[in-house]
Amino acid sequence: MSPPYPHANINGSDAPEKPNVRLGFVPLTDCAPLVAAKILGLGRRHGLNIELVRQPSWAAVRDKLLSGELDAAQALYGLVYGVQLGIGGPQADMAVLMTLNRNGQAITLSNRLSEGLRQGRSLRTQLAAQTHQPVFAQTFPTGTHAMWLYYWLAAEGLDPLRDVRSVVIPPPQMSDAMALEQLDGFCAGEPWHAVAEAENIGRTAVTSGEIWPDHPEKVLACRRDLVALYPNTARALTMTILEACRWLDAPEHRREMAGWLSGPGYIGRASNLIAPRMLGDYGRTSAHALPLRFFADGEVNHPYLSDGNWFLTQYVRWGMAASSVLDGHLAAEINQTALYRQAAAALDIATADSDTRSSVLIDGRRWDGSNLHAYARSFPIQHDAHAAGHKAK
Template identity: 50%
Template sequence: MIDSTRSRTDSLAWVAGSDAPEKSVLNLGFMALTDAASLVVAATQGFAQPYGLTLNLQRQSSWAGLRDRLLSGELDAAQGLYGLIYGMQLGLGGTPAIDMAVLMGLCQNGQSINLSAPLMRDGVTCAEALRQHARHNGALLTLAHTFPTGTHALWLYYWLAAHGIHPLRDVRSLVVPPAQMVEHLKAGRIDGFCAGGPWGALAVDEGLGFTLATSQQIWPDHPEKVLGTTRAFVEQYPNTARALVMSILDASRFIEASEDNLRSVARLISGHDYVDAPLSSIEPRLLGRYQDGLGHAWQDAHPLRFHDAGRTNFPWLSDGLWFMTQFRRWGLLREDVDYPGIARQVQQLDLYREAAEAVGVTVPDTGMRRSTLIDGRTWDGSDPAGYARGFELNALTERG
């Protein structure tokens, strides 16, 4: 058991009354990923009980399965890819549109694009070499991501396009669950992948590949996983939803309180019931210590973050807007939508603000933030339709 007592919000222990959770036992979905840590800590280390909740963790084998169980109500809430939640809202990927809710951000940064050892031996170890290989090799490389509307597809597409490689024409894409990436790489079924930790580090550790780029190189402090549910759940159980956010905020703050806490969390999530991967492939990158398999090692300035004084957890409107612009860019959306209106519906700003203020987490004054991505383009959420149309490489262009 991790000693979490010092980070508890003891004065806010839940009592019966008007604010008591309407539903006290929740089924919470997660994937075998390092960035599920805040859910695991909240559920297993006593952070939910003060708020009247019991969290039953249910590990999922694929993002598609997690989505389907959210739709059916088997899961009350789940760790979700930002783009998965918005894809469900918009009815993309063959499922009916359903009103969804982003309760909070769970993490930023920490994903990676990884290529195979054979490509490394062939000297394909940088963007220019990959571009030349994609243009002149004949057979298309197969690069995997984890879900069609997910963050990993969009990080991969964005990085490729930023280096003149058309992600829809110059390479072949394949959807693979994150925990199966290393197996697929080893079997030669894919030439590379974009996924969350620890799977990129494990590929490096086992000599099967190398890390070509990190997601934080694409967008420093980018949005990644969120706590997602249906809007119907929030409307039916508003106190429960607020209590859930409070418990995970407490857990997120605890994780980053010290390096000792990070190390303890790494040991916890490496277990069979959670990530089920070697501690040696989880802990270093959780601590921000990277080595790419090419002889480079560094302390990352933008490591995987779970709290960052609340900046990670705030459900920024501009983050939700950005994912919709990329759906439009790559043809997943056939026409522009009411970007701001949809984001205001999905991002549960009022509920998050209530929860954050109750546990003493600072809330920004605005729902927008400004970021500069790898291609030099600045995103501030002010003109999503124009931003989506402004990319040279998109679903309609030929090879760049």
């Protein structure tokens, strides 16, 4: 396909200082903006040559961003904040250039637990009756999937750090692990929940958009020194991926993308397992599932400070960081709101009036980013950082 934006839109002063950019991605449906940018050649309009590099796990994304093997990557929102705080690994100053998508994740339960829920037995009751400790998988200790899983289990009356064992598994291995009866449930991105249902391994119990309607999910991330050293490159890359997100708004383009993602270099699963949920069709799973959003007239992509701060409150809640992380201006340092506004303005894309937004989550609590300490302390199920023993460095 010929790119929809064939003409360059740069001049000498705006030209990227680093024209060749290596972007990492993990084989998930929401890597679509990076794949669209590559296949459609959108980077050429902004003076960039993009190389996509598939990664086996989020830990690999982290490590290669830190080593410089990747210039930027599709990343879990919480991965960026976890690296910034040095939780469970190396610390580095990180940057969020833009949000890539909202919604589009889920929690799948084993067939046995799913059947119990359909018969009216609570998850808490079922797990308490098991003879083995329940095992739930997520994809990265500080990542979005861990936070959605913990939040949902707590809303169900379960302590995710005591009542279940949480393990980390790369997304493509989730359904296989459940098929081997190693997992009672898992939280990851698509299409791995669709795969589990198609293979009759498990059932989707809740979508992430039901846990936090229109939550932030993946981001375009890099080390902060890349923004400092190569600001034109960072802006050009943001513009390129913004155009890809805009292109993905059209349903016909999403169907085309599902075919591209099914290739062995990307997800490597049949497009009929990718396309339905990418288009918002969850079948019998849930009547309340919010669709995967990539653009929505630019509403999706703004790097809201309140989105980043939410993850900080959860790290404090689960004892992963001391409450002092809520005192500073970490989100304003990480989320490149000024650079994003420049990129969006150059593309005539509207930007948000404020860097904060509000939401009501599945437990009825309202989050608006106005009082981080009070919000973090408001949960009946939480852990102390000193007792947990893995606070931020």
